[in-house]
Amino acid sequence: MMPDYVSTNESLEAIVKGMDIQQADKILAVCGSGDQAFALLETAAYVRAVDKDLDQVEYAQERKKLLETPGKFRKEIVGDISWKYFTIRRIRAIKKKARHIEIATADIFKEIELNIFNKVYLSNATTYGITGIRTINLFLSRAAQKLRSPGLIYMSNAPTYDGGVIIPKRFVFDEKLTEIARQKEENDLSKWDTVVYRRAA
Numbered sequence: 001m002m003p004d005y006v007s008t009n010e011s012l013e014a015i016v017k018g019m020d021i022q023q024a025d026k027i028l029a030v031c032g033s034g035d036q037a038f039a040l041l042e043t044a045a046y047v048r049a050v051d052k053d054l055d056q057v058e059y060a061q062e063r064k065k066l067l068e069t070p071g072k073f074r075k076e077i078v079g080d081i082s083w084k085y086f087t088i089r090r091i092r093a094i095k096k097k098a099r100h101i102e103i104a105t106a107d108i109f110k111e112i113e114l115n116i117f118n119k120v121y122l123s124n125a126t127t128y129g130i131t132g133i134r135t136i137n138l139f140l141s142r143a144a145q146k147l148r149s150p151g152l153i154y155m156s157n158a159p160t161y162d163g164g165v166i167i168p169k170r171f172v173f174d175e176k177l178t179e180i181a182r183q184k185e186e187n188d189l190s191k192w193d194t195v196v197y198r199r200a201a
Contacts (some may be wrong), residue, residue: 003055008035010123010156011181011188012085015039018181018196019119019154026148029121030108034060035082036121038067041101042093048117050106052130057105067091067098107131109139118148124157124192126165133164144168144199151199154181158195171197 016039019027025044029037030051037049037060051057086094108122109131120143126136143153152174159165177196185192 001055003033003053003059005033005056006059007033007082009190010036010192011185011190012036012039012082013188014181014184014190014192014194015121015154016043017184018177018194019121019152020177021119025119026117027119027121028108028111028114028117030123030125031056031060031103032123033082034063034103035085036123037101037103038063038094039085039090040121041097042090045100047101048111049101049103050108050111052105052107054105057103060103064098064101064103067095107135109135111139114143114146115148118150119152120147120154122153122155124155126155126159127157127163137164137166140166140171141168144170147199149199152177153197155195155197156192158193167197170200172200174198 012035015036019040021040021043023043023045026046027040027044027048029040029047029049031037031049032051033056034049037047041047049060108125125131153171159167174196178194181194181196185194
């Protein structure tokens with residue numbers, strides 16, 4: 001069965017720049033189509049991409065297999081919307097690192113071993129309405145305590161306090177990275193209210 005999302009409708013440039021991806025980063029990410037996770041993998045050391053939707057996970061896993069298969073290249077791997085981002089140069093770099101991405105069926109808000117990650121990509125999961133507010137808040141509380149430095153969280157939709165999501169005091173709003181991400185979103189004609197938080201020193 002085809003998944004609901006075969007390409008992201010977010011700006012991959014916004015995600016990568018807004019998360020200030022570095023070579024040593026170990027990232028926990030919402031999987032979706034896999035576009036975001038693959039874009040992060042180009043530079044990061046390790047990405048764990050999870051999704052509760054089995055169809056999305058299987059789709060992303062098939063794309064990973066194509067990345068690992070000699071001879072399979074851009075046309076077979078890249079979705080229609082993300083075509084412009086995934087240049088041949090980028091696909092080559094990602095193919096070399098395909099073994100460093102793990103794709104699994106799981107609820108990102110119930111991930112336990114947060115201490116191995118230093119950054120989290122949540123997409124719009126806090127406002128998507130599938131996971132209960134209490135579970136989301138418990139995850140954010142644990143992330144504030146356990147994420148390694150710089151302890152960064154990227155959300156494509158800014159959570160609203162009247163929606164019940166509580167950002168722990170240990171997380172501070174990263175104005176610079178948020179502005180970078182929002183500018184990239186605007187340039188790509190995406191419509192997301194992106195926000196980036198960083199754990200206070």
